[in-house]
Amino acid sequence: MNPSRDVSRHRWGRGPLLRRPVSRRAITTAGLMTPLAALLSACGDTAQTPPGTLRVLDSYANEPDKTIIGDALHAAADKVGVQLQRVSVDGSALVQRVLQQGSSGTLPDILMLDNPNLQQIAATTALRPFDELGIPTDGYADGVTAACTYDGRVYGLAPTVNTIALFYDVRALDEAGIAPPRTWAELREAAAALTAGRRYGIAFCGNATYEGAWQYLPFFWTNGADERDITSPEAAQALGLLTDLVTDRSASTSVLNWGQVEVKDQFISGRAAMMVNGPWQIPEMAAVEGLEYDVVPLPVRRLTQTPVAPLGGEVWTVPATGRSANEELAAAVLTEFLSEESQLSMGEQRYTVPGKPALADEYSRLRPGMATFADLVEDARARTAELGSEWPATATALYTAVQLALSGQSPPAAALARAQEYV
């Protein structure tokens, strides 16, 4: 006896639609047509938007950013008198989505990109230069302009930007009688002194992704190293600092595997007295009961050095869709979206610094706690300023060196020399 056959016959016979005999040909035809129809409808999914509606793609998939950016976009669209159809994808999937849309000719009218990706995408001729569209490009921090310029023309702009600095647990430092460290030596001492029980002195991100490279950069640049020669002694010194923090056991070896979110989790749960992180973590940290923190610039090797911060933040662009009417409307919306009022409002709500340095004073009045970041981003350096679309290879080499050194595979200078092969 085969019970399964019984069951299936039973099920077929019971369906009201199949009680009447259906010609076999009809079933075959239906069987053939269904996948075809599905395929065609999938191809037709190019989002035919009604006139006066612009498609927007960004990666603010999480709250509160999703709503804050959405409100700013809609306010700008209302001023121009257009509707928006917005899609937010996960940050890691954004470039893949853009490539997909580029190959099928379905790029949105307004596109957000992470700033180190802009030159790569601009190099493909997928974006419209802002001068052609009449979007004002003056008054931005040099880092923003550098990140957004490809081949002498500006292809995007950032309403607000960010960077990373040193967060510290005020009470932990007070209890230990330690002032916030200003130099590498002080940082090492403070981190060692603050390490006790289940608490490490410091947490940072040294993982095998671009985040790991990004957190190494401020030490690398501040010490005078340059991404065109990652094997310089200055680069090795900077990597040496991070390595020392791990070999001193002032930082967990887990930094090899922590992203910036996990670093923040360590800090707010009291397992790290200091951390290297950015202001985008502040909304979540503000919600933590009993956490008292402050922010200072990342320490420098010698006090005569000026901290060089890496520029972070998302830039907004107008893809070359070939629909000139839409491109002009998109330019008008972005002009409003990038207005000073809009920059201040987004900066205040998202704890990010307006892209125009002239707004710094007003911003400091709105968000006094952001003063450290506001100072840092004014001279922040763009990752793609020198290498442009070649940056990803160097970023890979940098995080590989961080991994080699922190895991004890190679001393810092040798780690950088080994990683050089990835460039």
Next chain:
Amino acid sequence: MTTTTAPAPSDSRARDRPATSTSRSRRRRQRLVTALFLGPAIVYLVLFFGYPTVKNIAMGFQQYTISTFFTGEAPWAGLANYTEVVTSPLFRTALLNTILFTVGSIAGQFALGLSLALFFRRRFPLSGLLRSLILLPWLIPLIVASAVWKWLLDTDAGALNRLLLSSGLVDSGIPWLTSTDLALVTVIIVNIWIGIPFNAVILHGGLQGIPDELYEAGALDGATRWRAFRHITWPMLRPVVSVVLVLGVVYTLKVLDIILGLTNGGPANATQTLATQAYQLSFTTFDFGQGAAVSNILIVISLIFAVAYLRLNRRAVDE
């Protein structure tokens, strides 16, 4: 098949059917029906297997970058992608890791899967419940599983290390995922955990197919326990074993999500495999040509296993 022999309910066809050519027209109709049944399958295979494979092979010989998606231009690169990836410092590490990962995972999964399958042949109270619990790792999405494992295996706050520390077995947390010596072993252990259900279920199914009479007859001849396993269970199970092993190897070679979730290939490339390398080349560096080259190499390795399996099987049948 009932579908071809059942009387046709259609009346229109019966009307203009000359009696003399009944058999010929029936044969033609049969051929048409055959084609119609095969058609969707062939279209499906060509569209969803043939095209991507051919495209991937071609991509390996092209300079396929971000620009290609917008301009459609992918200049022919010859063997440049292959020489680039094979001579890269990472390739040898990735190849060795792929071999260790695959051999380690398969050995562990198979040994534990077989032990569990043998164990659950016996009926005992709650055996049904326990057997279904084994399926658990299979039911959890891989991304979730790797996130939870990453959390459990954290050096300082991970549950496993805290257990070991509080029991006094170790003095300091074991760096499961952050030591270059341990990370690959840890990733293999997690992958074994994920693969046990597959092995246990298929092997259990195979064991059910062995008639009890064989064991009864064997017992009369003095073959019990280990001897029964060696002379009855193992030979009878061999076809199932080879299927499990080959599928296991092919699945394991391309494991990606677990490694990305646990270590992202780190620390210092200690868990980088060909699959993760192909993924990173294509989707973080956006060098699709080189990514395709690595995945083509991976496909060839899988093919070698498939061919070896077929030959071994044929020899077994010949014997």
